[in-house]
Amino acid sequence: MYNSLFMQNPNVVRIGRRRRRSRNESRLLQRLRTALLLLCFATILAVVGMVAASVSTYQALAADMPDLDDYRSTELAQTSLVYDANGKVVDQLYGVQNRFVVPLSDVDPTLKKAIISVEDHRFHEHRGLDFEAIGRAAVENIQSLSIQEGGSTLTQQLIKNTYIAQQERFIPSFERKFVEASLAWQYEKGHSKREILEQYLNTVYFGSNAYGAEAAARTYFNKDASDLTLPESALLAGIINLPGVYDPFADPxxxxxxxxVVLGRMLEYGHISKREHDRAVASKVVVSRGRVVYQNDNEYFLDAVRKEIAGEYGNDMVYEGGLKIYTTLDPVLQAMASEAVDAIVNPEAGDPSASLVSIDPSTGAVRAMVGGSDFDEVKFNLATQAHRQAGSSFKSFVYAQAVHEGISPETMYVSKHLNIDMGENARPYEVDNYDFIHRGPITLQKALADSDNTVFVQLALDLGLQKVVEMANKLGVDSEIDAYPSTAIGGLRVGVTPLEMASAYSTFANSGTHMEPYLVQKVTKDQNEEEQLLEEHRPFGEEALSKDEAAVVTQALRAVTERGTASYYHDLEAEIGRPAAGKTGTSNEFIDAWFVGFIPQLSTSVWVGYPNERRSMVNVNGLPEINGENYPLDIWSLYMQGAAQKYPVEQFDSPGPDLNLEVKTDGRAYVKPPPPPEPPEKTTEEKTGDETKKDSGSGDTVVQPEEPDPPGSRQAEPRQTPSAPGPDPVPPVQQAPASTSPAPTSASPAPDGG
Known part of the structure; x- marks a missing residue:
C-alpha cells in the first residue's frame, strides 16, 4: 500500500529523479576532475621530459659546439687586390670566396633596410631568436613533415655562415637548427646589433661568387656598396634567399x-615612402659586371707578382688574406712593350717568341715585362724563368772589368783564330769570329763595337775568368756562371734571363750603382679600419763601378749603336730622339738573339728565340738568320720610340779628368812596335855637297819606292776617340725595322759570333 501510494504521488517521483540526476552529475564531475588531473600530470611529465631531453641534447651537443670566444680571432677570407704604379686595380686574388670586408658605415643605408625588411624585420626587437617566426615555421614544418621554413634571424644566419661547417650548412636538420639557435642566443649577449649587422653584411652570399655587400656591389653594379641606390639595394637583398634563381645576369x-617583393616589404615596414616605392618599382634592372678585365699583355708581370708574394706569405694569405699589393707596373709602358713584340713576332705563325723587360735604373723598379705572347696558352714566363745563352751581350761585362782594373779602351789585342789549351785530356777550345773575319790588331773599344769574339776571350783570360764572373754578379746577373773561356762571349752553362740582363745594363745607366730589381712596391692589409703596412721596398744600391768607370763603358756601348753592330740597320738616336747605348748578342747557330740597351732613365732587354727547344733561327720570314741586329733591335727600337717620350732628354755622363786608365802592354795585349829612329842631323858641309850634286844632275828627280812593311805591322795610331769602322762594308742606315728590310748578304758586316 505504501508503495502504491508512493508511486501514485507525482511529487515523490520528481524527487527521486532529481536524486538520481544529482548522483550522475557527481560521478561526471569526478571523472572530469580525474581526467584533468591526469592531463595536467601528463603535461608536467611531458614538459619535464622535454626539458630533460633538451638538457640532454644540449649537453650532448655542447662538446661539439663552436666556441664563441674564437669568433673574434677568426678572420673571414678576403680578396686580395693588386695595383699598378698608378694605383689602379689590375688583379683580384681570391680562392673560394670573393670578399671585401668593409665597416657598416661603408654600406648604403638602403641595403641595410632592404635586407632587414625581407630577411628579419624584427631584427631590432629580438635577442637572436624570433619566437613568432619560429612558431610560424614550426606549423609549416609539421604540416609538411619536413623542414621547409627556418625562421632564421640575421644572427642565426651569421652563425650558420661562420660556425657551421661548409658541408653541413645546406643540409636540413633539427640538430643543426638547434645549434644555430643556441649559439645565436649566446652571441647576442656579447654583441651589439650594429656589430651583428656589420658582420652579416660581410659574410652573406649574394651569388656569382660574391660574399658580402662590397663584393656584391662590385660584381653586379661595378661600384662600392656605399654608392648603391634603392633599386640596386633591393635587388641585392632579394638575391640572398635563392642566389641561383634570382641571378640578374642569368634571369633579369x-x-x-x-x-x-623586397620593395613592398620595405614599404610595409615603413623603411621607404610610397613615392620612393613606386619610383623604384618602375625602374629597370641595370647591371654591370664589375670584374677586373684581365689584359693578356700584363699577365706575365702579374703572375711573377703572385709567385713572389705567395713565396713570402703563403697561398692562404695571398688568396684569403685581403692584401693590397702595390706593384711597379707602368700600364703605358706595358702596353707599348706588348705592341712592339706583337708587331715583330707571331709565334702562332711559326715565328720565334720574344721577351722584353724594362727597368728604372735609379730604383730597380720593373716597369714592363713581356714573358710570352699568350699567357692563356703558355704559363712559362720567358722574362724570369728562361735561362738562355747571352751571346755577345755578355762582352760588356768583360769590358767593364777591364775598365775597373784601369785598362784603357785604347788597349789593343790581335783579332785572330784562337786555339786555347784546356788542360790534359781535354780538347782545345777554338775561337773564331763570325764568317772567320779576323781584324788583326784592334782596340778594345772597336772590338766591342764590332763584337769581336777572339779579342774578348783573350782579354778575359788576361783579367782572370773568375773576376769576370764576379763583375757580372755585381752588375746584376744572379744566375750561376762558370769561369770558362766561353763565358767571355756568352757561352754559358746555365744562361741568363731577360730580367737579369736588363738589370745588369741598368747599372751602367745608373752611374755604376746596381739597384736590385723589384716588382712589388709595398703590401698592406686593412686592420681595424686602418691600412696596416706589411712591407715596403726601400731601394738600396751597391756600387759595381765608379761613376767615371760606368761612363767609359757607356761610351763604348754608345759606339756600338752609332757605328757598330747595332748601327747596321738602325739609327737609334734618330729613331728614339735621343742618345742610346747598348749591345747586340747572338749565340752559336743563331739559337738566341739579344739586344740590351738603355737611356739614362730606362734599361730594356729584348730576347728572341724558340722557348721550348734549341732551334736555329734561320730562313725566318725571308731572313737568312735572326741575330741581335734585326728582330731584337727592331722590337727594342719600336718600344723605345714610345717609351722614351715619357722622359725628358738626358745626356749620358762623361768620364772625369781624374780617371786614370792605361794602355795594357802585358799578357796577350798587342804592343805596337816603336817607330824607327830618326836619321842623324847632317852637317853643313854634307848639306852643301848634296846641293852641288843636285845642281849637276839631269834635272829629273828619281823617287825610290819604299820597302813595304811586313804584313800586319802597320797600325793606326791610338786615338782618344773611337776608331772608325774597319774595312768591312757598312750597309746604309735603314729606318724601317730590319725584319722588313732586305736580308744582309755575305758581304755585309758580320753579326756577333758569340
Whole structure:
C-alpha cells in the first residue's frame, strides 16, 4: 500500500529523479576532475621530459659546439687586390670566396633596410631568436613533415655562415637548427646589433661568387656598396634567399620580380615612402659586371707578382688574406712593350717568341715585362724563368772589368783564330769570329763595337775568368756562371734571363750603382679600419763601378749603336730622339738573339728565340738568320720610340779628368812596335855637297819606292776617340725595322759570333 501510494504521488517521483540526476552529475564531475588531473600530470611529465631531453641534447651537443670566444680571432677570407704604379686595380686574388670586408658605415643605408625588411624585420626587437617566426615555421614544418621554413634571424644566419661547417650548412636538420639557435642566443649577449649587422653584411652570399655587400656591389653594379641606390639595394637583398634563381645576369625578370617583393616589404615596414616605392618599382634592372678585365699583355708581370708574394706569405694569405699589393707596373709602358713584340713576332705563325723587360735604373723598379705572347696558352714566363745563352751581350761585362782594373779602351789585342789549351785530356777550345773575319790588331773599344769574339776571350783570360764572373754578379746577373773561356762571349752553362740582363745594363745607366730589381712596391692589409703596412721596398744600391768607370763603358756601348753592330740597320738616336747605348748578342747557330740597351732613365732587354727547344733561327720570314741586329733591335727600337717620350732628354755622363786608365802592354795585349829612329842631323858641309850634286844632275828627280812593311805591322795610331769602322762594308742606315728590310748578304758586316 505504501508503495502504491508512493508511486501514485507525482511529487515523490520528481524527487527521486532529481536524486538520481544529482548522483550522475557527481560521478561526471569526478571523472572530469580525474581526467584533468591526469592531463595536467601528463603535461608536467611531458614538459619535464622535454626539458630533460633538451638538457640532454644540449649537453650532448655542447662538446661539439663552436666556441664563441674564437669568433673574434677568426678572420673571414678576403680578396686580395693588386695595383699598378698608378694605383689602379689590375688583379683580384681570391680562392673560394670573393670578399671585401668593409665597416657598416661603408654600406648604403638602403641595403641595410632592404635586407632587414625581407630577411628579419624584427631584427631590432629580438635577442637572436624570433619566437613568432619560429612558431610560424614550426606549423609549416609539421604540416609538411619536413623542414621547409627556418625562421632564421640575421644572427642565426651569421652563425650558420661562420660556425657551421661548409658541408653541413645546406643540409636540413633539427640538430643543426638547434645549434644555430643556441649559439645565436649566446652571441647576442656579447654583441651589439650594429656589430651583428656589420658582420652579416660581410659574410652573406649574394651569388656569382660574391660574399658580402662590397663584393656584391662590385660584381653586379661595378661600384662600392656605399654608392648603391634603392633599386640596386633591393635587388641585392632579394638575391640572398635563392642566389641561383634570382641571378640578374642569368634571369633579369625573376630578379626584378623578387626586387619588387623586397620593395613592398620595405614599404610595409615603413623603411621607404610610397613615392620612393613606386619610383623604384618602375625602374629597370641595370647591371654591370664589375670584374677586373684581365689584359693578356700584363699577365706575365702579374703572375711573377703572385709567385713572389705567395713565396713570402703563403697561398692562404695571398688568396684569403685581403692584401693590397702595390706593384711597379707602368700600364703605358706595358702596353707599348706588348705592341712592339706583337708587331715583330707571331709565334702562332711559326715565328720565334720574344721577351722584353724594362727597368728604372735609379730604383730597380720593373716597369714592363713581356714573358710570352699568350699567357692563356703558355704559363712559362720567358722574362724570369728562361735561362738562355747571352751571346755577345755578355762582352760588356768583360769590358767593364777591364775598365775597373784601369785598362784603357785604347788597349789593343790581335783579332785572330784562337786555339786555347784546356788542360790534359781535354780538347782545345777554338775561337773564331763570325764568317772567320779576323781584324788583326784592334782596340778594345772597336772590338766591342764590332763584337769581336777572339779579342774578348783573350782579354778575359788576361783579367782572370773568375773576376769576370764576379763583375757580372755585381752588375746584376744572379744566375750561376762558370769561369770558362766561353763565358767571355756568352757561352754559358746555365744562361741568363731577360730580367737579369736588363738589370745588369741598368747599372751602367745608373752611374755604376746596381739597384736590385723589384716588382712589388709595398703590401698592406686593412686592420681595424686602418691600412696596416706589411712591407715596403726601400731601394738600396751597391756600387759595381765608379761613376767615371760606368761612363767609359757607356761610351763604348754608345759606339756600338752609332757605328757598330747595332748601327747596321738602325739609327737609334734618330729613331728614339735621343742618345742610346747598348749591345747586340747572338749565340752559336743563331739559337738566341739579344739586344740590351738603355737611356739614362730606362734599361730594356729584348730576347728572341724558340722557348721550348734549341732551334736555329734561320730562313725566318725571308731572313737568312735572326741575330741581335734585326728582330731584337727592331722590337727594342719600336718600344723605345714610345717609351722614351715619357722622359725628358738626358745626356749620358762623361768620364772625369781624374780617371786614370792605361794602355795594357802585358799578357796577350798587342804592343805596337816603336817607330824607327830618326836619321842623324847632317852637317853643313854634307848639306852643301848634296846641293852641288843636285845642281849637276839631269834635272829629273828619281823617287825610290819604299820597302813595304811586313804584313800586319802597320797600325793606326791610338786615338782618344773611337776608331772608325774597319774595312768591312757598312750597309746604309735603314729606318724601317730590319725584319722588313732586305736580308744582309755575305758581304755585309758580320753579326756577333758569340
Amino acid at each position: 625578370e625573376s630578379a626584378k620580380q623578387r626586387r619588387n
